[in-house]
Amino acid sequence: MNREMAWRWRDVLVVAVVALAGCGRGPLGDEDLIKAANRSNIHRLTNLYSAFADQNRGVGPKDEKQFRGFVSKLSPERLERMGIDGAALDSLFVSERDSQPFEIKYGQKKPDGRSQTQGGGGAVPEVAVVLETAGVNGVRQAGFLGTRAVKSIDSGGIAKNE
Secondary structure: OOHHHHHHHHHHHHHHHHHHOOOOOOOOHHHHHHHHHHHHHHHHHHHHHHHHHOOOOOOOOOOOHHHHHHHHHHOHHHHHHHOOHHHHHHHHHHHOOOEEEOEEEOOOEOOOOOOOOOOOOOOOOOOEEEEEEEEOOOOEEEEEEEOOEEEEEOOOOOOEEE
């Protein structure tokens, strides 16, 4: 194969690789990522509580009325992307696992994100804001402001990431 032909094949290969790679989206699209982050009511409420805090100087809603008002003002499209039926908001506040209303800690302040230890390197601070009331088999789930993580907490108070 001559040099000119080799360059043509190289150009074809480069164009093919760029075309197959797409625009940097990766294997999951935006909608898939939103659904994955909101796979259950505790995830949805934790994300909504965090969104409220983000818009209110890092402080969560003062009570259930303010929180429900915030959620009800979101666009139907945003609620739908999160897997929330805007016409049935009451069901959002109930755990699918234990069928009990969530315990929500209102008025919590978002951690500042700085390490609690001198010199840094510590864990990211987080505050539990959405908790299952009863849980299942001695394990309750909790959603955290600061990291937006949902963790399982056993009867000994040990948290494990979901």
